[in-house]
Amino acid sequence: MFLAALLLPAAAGAQTVYVPNEKSGTVSVIDAATDAVVGTFAAGGRPRGIALSPDGATLYVSDQSANALLVIDARTRRVMASIALGKSPEGIDLSRDGRWIAAAVEEDNAVLLVDTSAMKVVASMPVAGMNPEHAVFSPDGRWLYVSAEDGAQVDVIDVASRSQAGSVAVGRRPRGIAFVPDGSVAYVACELEGKVYAIDVATRGVTASIAAGEFSNGVVAGAGRVFVSNGRSASVTVLETGTHRLLATIPVGQRPWNMAMTPDGRKLYVANGRSNSVSVIDPLTLAVTREVAVGEAPWGVAAGRAVP
Template identity: 25%
Template sequence: MMTRFAALPLFAVLAACGQGGDAFASGAAVTPGEGASPTLFVANKRGNTLSKIDLESGEQVLELDSCTNPHELATSPDGQYVALACYGGTSIDVFRTSTLERVRSVDLGANARPHGIVWMPSGNLYASAEGRQSVFRIDDPTAQTPQLTEYPTGKDGSHMVTVAPDERTAWTTDLSSKTVTKIDLTGTDAPLSVTVGEEPEGIALSPDGSALWVSARGSNQAFELDPVTMEVRSTVQTGAFPLRLAIRPQGDVAVTSDLMDGGLTVIDLDTAKAVRQIAVSGPNEAQERFQVTILWSDDGERIYVAETASNTVAEVDYAAGTVLRRFEVGEGGDGLAILP
């Protein structure tokens, strides 16, 4: 059953000195990135820092302390904030995108180890809490006392999460349990878990909500599931160790991040077939780069690939299948988020 509670003020509020009580109000709606250069944010899990990259110049313009072992990132719908899952702790920390000033630290409770994170257009934020075998919804995460609702998965290693546009359903990949779990966010139905490959980790819902895609790193496969029944519709062979899966915003293809090959597998979603491979570092440099998280640009023309071992992020031209640039980031760059 889901559990609702208010975040404790001690953890939920980290107000900046000298600012009034309305300093963190939502304010007027703004267009994400309006008046600013396209921006990439990177969570550096070994350096315990957060980086800000100007995508026009390719330069890191800020790198500030974040939290212990930071992982996934998500930007707010209005573009003013970026939220960080503190995998080495128990909190979701929220920073201003302009200055990387921390404005909130929302504690999820003992042993939370938050990892996957999604910030929805409604303003609600969802995060997996691997140590608690659950998913949290955080209502209005920039408020002084955000409201928390916890939904148990009952599975070990609930690592990544994706959420339906209507916010009635969420799905997790459960690494240790080797399952994918469907969670009814209305609280009506019990979680439904199915076994999918070996060590399922990457997960994404198609833009129209008709298909759930999962990559299983231990079996070198991607799976298309019916998001309602959780039945496997298609199985696709990928490159070696597909750690992440990301669907192009246009909804035509997905890519998997094949860590051991140093490349990407492109999957046509209409035919559920692998149609090409894109080399990022290639197999000879795969261990030197150790690519992890992948992220599409909003226009679907670029793919950003975090290379954790070399402290870089590769920018890939999707159409040409070539690496355009590499950005220097902090130590152990992993989680990625973007403002157009």
């Protein structure tokens, strides 16, 4: 019963994992079936945020050194376009339908909305929180939740009106954000508190603050479990949704940062920024199954369909 609840609908065909290596200026490509690195390619000067199109054909990477969004053909691994974003772009997110990219731009204190068909910025949306780091779409694409490095709140953007609709007070230095699959709850990790906060999306109220590890950063939420990376603790905290009961604390590499789950829900990949590795976790057994060496200072992970 729990297995069926946790796993998402199985993705057709093979799956691929992409890891941006900030200090190497590269992206590592991992075959999710074997957890072997099958390629590495150049991706700007300081690749950070990363997203993969639903069909697996296009990869999006924020390049902090060029202040740009790189649009990369996943088959040829060549940059097809470079879209100016503004100063110091951080995390990016792709709407579920693949239509929009949201990019948090730290020094401009805004979130940019990029039309993936036209390959251009169509809106710049200021936020109240200082130095935004992640902007994450709700599953229905209606909202963007935005964390701010120098704040203690999550700003909520109405995508249709392209403006801030409110904010939710959380702990200091909110980082990663993830919605449960039905979009009813969002979880945000707050680094300086060592906690993850559960937000009721309908009421915009915090329903729980749960202790994680030191310097909580990345968050992945599935049906039944929430995973939180803890930078200083070198671990991933696993919580049960609803009860928020602690299920496990999993040791991983040094300075775990952002994470991603494969579409079939069978593997969680954790970028370890100071170990230059990715930890592969089985979300059911809650065990690390492999450590994969990648480039220098991996910042995040994107997982999805292999290139057709």
